Amino acid sequence: MDLFNPDIVQNILPYEGEVVYHGLVLNKEQCASYYQNLFNEIPWEHDQAIVFGKHYTTKRKVAWFGDEEYSYKYSGVVKQAHIWTKELLELKKIVEEISGATYNSCLLNLYHTGEEGMAWHSDGEKSLENNGTIGSLTLGATRKFSFKHKNTKDKVDIILEEGSLLLMKGTTQKNWLHRLPPTKKVHTPRINLTFRTIVL
Numbered sequence: 735m736d737l738f739n740p741d742i743v744q745n746i747l748p749y750e751g752e753v754v755y756h757g758l759v760l761n762k763e764q765c766a767s768y769y770q771n772l773f774n775e776i777p778w779e780h781d782q783a784i785v786f787g788k789h790y791t792t793k794r795k796v797a798w799f800g801d802e803e804y805s806y807k808y809s810g811v812v813k814q815a816h817i818w819t820k821e822l823l824e825l826k827k828i829v830e831e832i833s834g835a836t837y838n839s840c841l842l843n844l845y846h847t848g849e850e851g852m853a854w855h856s857d858g859e860k861s862l863e864n865n866g867t868i869g870s871l872t873l874g875a876t877r878k879f880s881f882k883h884k885n886t887k888d889k890v891d892i893i894l895e896e897g898s899l900l901l902m903k904g905t906t907q908k909n910w911l912h913r914l915p916p917t918k919k920v921h922t923p924r925i926n927l928t929f930r931t932i933v934l
């Protein structure tokens with residue numbers, strides 16, 4: 735192994751999963767222009783869930799895009815995908831080239847301030863490709879992101895910078911939870927894009 739080759743990236747999980755932080759894959763100009771475009775053009779909506787018959791609405795906003803107008807029921811609510819925009823297709827291409835995987839959909843999240851986050855979960859729903867790679871791209875504010883092993887409860891934190899790409903691969907979703915912890919230190923929005931392969 736060539737320790738001096740910056741192309742070699744390390745797995746940040748100690749066992750039973752593979753998470754690779756690629757650092758910056760977009761430059762400052764790209765970050766600024768994609769952020770503006772997505773913030774203004776995406777049809778952002780509050781996420782809805784029905785849990786034990788109770789209806790919840792998130793402060794965070796979401797949007798779902800894909801190759802087709804996929805629809806599927808998740809958390810008791812039917813979600814409907816929009817067809818890729820030009821900018822999302824450009825970002826998908828960049829993420830596909832770096833990750834060596836292909837994706838047919840993308841879930842976008844808009845966190846208006848640090849007080850909005852996402853609770854512990856794994857992305858192992860039935861309609862996601864089994865052990866498929868998830869490519870997670872960050873625009874806007876820098877935030878901490880955490881992993882917790884489902885059995886040992888071991889924790890791993892990572893800082894996700896603007897323009898960075900994080901890949902979650904292999905058995906990660908089966909064995910580890912992840913979350914975006916809320917923080918009082920961040921006052922500006924963050925947009926996150928998770929490129930995925932769904933099987934319907």
Ligand SMILES: O=C(O)CCC(=O)C(=O)O
Pocket residue numbers: 841843852857870879912914926928
């Ligand atoms: O905002 C993030 O960095 C992650 C979002 C996430 O985990 C998800 O959409 O499933």
Ligand SMILES: [Fe+2]
Pocket residue numbers: 855856857912
């Ligand atoms: Fe997730």
